Amino acid sequence: MRARHTLAALALLALTTGCSTPEPDYYRLAVPAGPEVRLAPTTVEVRRVGLAGYLDRPEVVVGGADGRVNPLGSARWAGPLDEEVARALAAALSQRLPAATVVAEGGAVRADGDVLVELDLRRFEPSAAGTAELEALVAVR
Secondary structure, three states: OHHHHHHHHHHHHHHHHHOOOOOOEEEOOOOOOOOOOOOOOOEEEEOOOEEOHHHOOOEEEEEOOOOOEEEEEEEEEOOOHHHHHHHHHHHHHHHHOOOOEEEEOOOOOOOOOOEEEEEEEEEEEEOOOOOEEEEEEEEEO
């Protein structure tokens, strides 16, 4: 009887181990260095980013030619994509506009911007070449 319980426990352990899913790979958007632009001190506010519905998910997705959207393996965004894009855009603007104070709407620091940046991300997918392709509308006021 004891051998049966041990065998059943080992079989259950083998089943749960064999059915486990791989740990996801988490990604953040990198901000490459760019040229600095000298402007008078100003405050730039990056507004909340609008996302196409198919992008508003934790998985990194790839669109197919047939209109399907497929998750890219175990690749996941490290946080909500709209927040990740706003963070990366604010970091890029801070690096390129060293005299400006750049804040993202919804962040811990609040400042009324002299300049407002709005972005509507319509398409953002990995390309066959291993880079990213994106389509967005941007408004700067």
